[in-house]
Amino acid sequence: xFIINCPYCGExxxxxxxxxxxxHIERPKQPTELSDDQWAEYLFMRKNIKGVQFERWNHIHxxxxxxxxxxxxxxDKIHAVYxxxxxxxxx
Amino acid sequence: xxxxxxxxxxxxxxxSGHENWQRAWRDPEPKKEYDAIIIxxxxxxxxxxxxxxxKHKITNIAVVxxxxxxxxxxxxxxxxxxxxxxxxxxxxxxxxxxxxxxxLSQELNYNVMFSQRGVMNLAHNLQDVRDLKRRTHANRxxxxxxxxxxxxEVKKFxxxxxxxxxxxxxVLGGTLQRRAGTARHDAVAWGYARGADEMGVDIIxxxxxxxxxxxxxxxxxxxxxxxxxxxxxxxxxxxGHSSVIANMAGLRLPLESKPLQALVSEPVKxxxxxxxxxxxxxxxxxxxDKGELVIGAGTDSYISYTQKGxxxxxxxxxxxxxxxxxxxxxxxxxxxxxxxxxxCPDASPxxxxxxVKGLYFNCGWGTGGFKATPGSGDLFAHTIAxxxxxxxxAAFNLNRxxxxxxxxxxxxxxxxx
Numbered sequence: 320x321f322i323i324n325c326p327y328c329g330e331x332x333x334x335x336x337x338x339x340x341x342x343h344i345e346r347p348k349q350p351t352e353l354s355d356d357q358w359a360e361y362l363f364m365r366k367n368i369k370g371v372q373f374e375r376w377n378h379i380h381x382x383x384x385x386x387x388x389x390x391x392x393x394x395d396k397i398h399a400v401y402x403x404x405x406x407x408x409x410x
Numbered sequence: 411x412x413x414x415x416x417x418x419x420x421x422x423x424x425x426s427g428h429e430n431w432q433r434a435w436r437d438p439e440p441k442k443e444y445d446a447i448i449i450x451x452x453x454x455x456x457x458x459x460x461x462x463x464x465k466h467k468i469t470n471i472a473v474v475x476x477x478x479x480x481x482x483x484x485x486x487x488x489x490x491x492x493x494x495x496x497x498x499x500x501x502x503x504x505x506x507x508x509x510x511x512x513x514l515s516q517e518l519n520y521n522v523m524f525s526q527r528g529v530m531n532l533a534h535n536l537q538d539v540r541d542l543k544r545r546t547h548a549n550r551x552x553x554x555x556x557x558x559x560x561x562x563e564v565k566k567f568x569x570x571x572x573x574x575x576x577x578x579x580x581v582l583g584g585t586l587q588r589r590a591g592t593a594r595h596d597a598v599a600w601g602y603a604r605g606a607d608e609m610g611v612d613i614i615x616x617x618x619x620x621x622x623x624x625x626x627x628x629x630x631x632x633x634x635x636x637x638x639x640x641x642x643x644x645x646x647x648x649x650g651h652s653s654v655i656a657n658m659a660g661l662r663l664p665l666e667s668k669p670l671q672a673l674v675s676e677p678v679k680x681x682x683x684x685x686x687x688x689x690x691x692x693x694x695x696x697x698x699d700k701g702e703l704v705i706g707a708g709t710d711s712y713i714s715y716t717q718k719g720x721x722x723x724x725x726x727x728x729x730x731x732x733x734x735x736x737x738x739x740x741x742x743x744x745x746x747x748x749x750x751x752x753x754c755p756d757a758s759p760x761x762x763x764x765x766v767k768g769l770y771f772n773c774g775w776g777t778g779g780f781k782a783t784p785g786s787g788d789l790f791a792h793t794i795a796x797x798x799x800x801x802x803x804a805a806f807n808l809n810r811x812x813x814x815x816x817x818x819x820x821x822x823x824x825x826x827x
Binding site for chain 2: 320333334337338340355356358359360362363364365366367368369372374392393394395
């Protein structure tokens with residue numbers, strides 16, 4: 320449980336948000352040409368990082384907009400928040 | 411040879427003030443090489459080593475554990491054991507474990523305090539009733555004991571439940587598995603550790619794995635805080651940290667790790683002599699032998715390795731507990747803790763080979779791995795020893811995420827993910 324700084328609404332409690340998991344997973348451009356292995360990679364395989372992770376969040380009980388968060392999963396500290404389509408502010 | 415625990419041993423040791431009991435397991439330094447290494451000294455890992463030594467006669471094994479044995483999810487769960495899962499594959503897997511539980515204390519010569527006090531799952535709406543009745547039928551077709559109870563029978567079986575039709579989520583009935591129950595979680599780790607150690611397994615605590623050495627498509631050993639250890643077979647049983655180990659080997663798994671919480675109340679006199687679970691309102695409760703109510707809460711909805719969990723999750727669970735059991739309204743909660751659970755997309759585990767030869771994973775048990783400890787160890791040992799899965803864990807391979815042959819047990823997993 321922590322505070323998330325929604326880029327549209329400002330600081331709100333984490334329970335107002337819904338976590339969408341790992342960010343920057345691109346939907347395959349040619350879905351019909353994908354092998355079963357590639358589909359499995361896209362749909363199911365995750366980095367599940369212990370440490371600094373890039374992830375998607377939705378302000379589900381607020382503006383309902385999606386955005387990205389950089390969070391350390393070992394202590395839940397948030398390093399950065401940025402909008403969809405923007406480049407991550409840190410590597 | 412270890413001294414056998416018995417009534418006579420207890421009397422004999424009483425004469426010397428209980429100061430001459432043997433150590434239950436050694437504290438060895440790692441050798442340079444082992445035939446197999448198990449990463450993770452929890453219940454599942456220790457059971458794997460135990461069955462590898464006992465059934466497959468592979469005794470040159472090390473179990474490496476970064477903390478102390480049983481200090482992870484084995485010592486953090488709510489100790490519920492049951493096998494009332496929906497699909498045939500899961501029924502086979504969990505009931506295999508339940509059958510081993512029934513003779514485990516005798517087999518290990520260690521009292522794991524297995525208590526078949528029954529587990530009741532409550533239904534609070536019509537869909538719950540349909541789902542649970544369907545699951546009862548599926549269980550019985552698979553030879554697993556399960557009965558449907560109506561509201562009056564629920565009340566009779568556990569009189570402190572509020573069965574008033576006027577509450578927000580009224581009790582419309584429930585299922586009961588009488589062979590289900592609880593066990594003492596620490597004793598399971600200790601019993602398997604003692605048994606494995608006696609057969610020559612080295613249990614190496616405070617030894618963290620830092621890397622997996624691969625040579626192309628085979629494994630060569632592990633880098634640890636106690637140096638490099640050579641081996642041809644590695645069984646990873648690292649629960650919430652499975653992905654961390656997988657990343658070391660250059661693999662990705664279909665897992666997300668989240669904190670799951672539990673809490674216990676102050677100890678009181680016996681008040682609830684069974685286990686009651688409720689999916690819909692997310693409350694489950696039993697009473698430990700010490701008298702504490704053991705309450706399981708839900709997972710946090712985001713990936714985290716913090717081993718604590720959020721306050722609002724506890725609050726939701728206690729709200730549901732209080733509506734179902736008004737008698738607990740003035741009880742105080744003593745302790746709360748979290749464990750990191752690794753959850754698969756289909757809420758079923760993975761006991762599988764990987765594309766790397768000699769590297770095996772036993773993971774994805776999510777919120778309900780404790781119940782499967784003996785069966786999981788047995789089947790994982792079989793998979794490692796024969797380089798082939800046993801027929802009971804064949805469905806739980808990693809390839810199911812490629813083939814699409816998932817084993818969806820979200821309904822029976824009992825904790826909302």
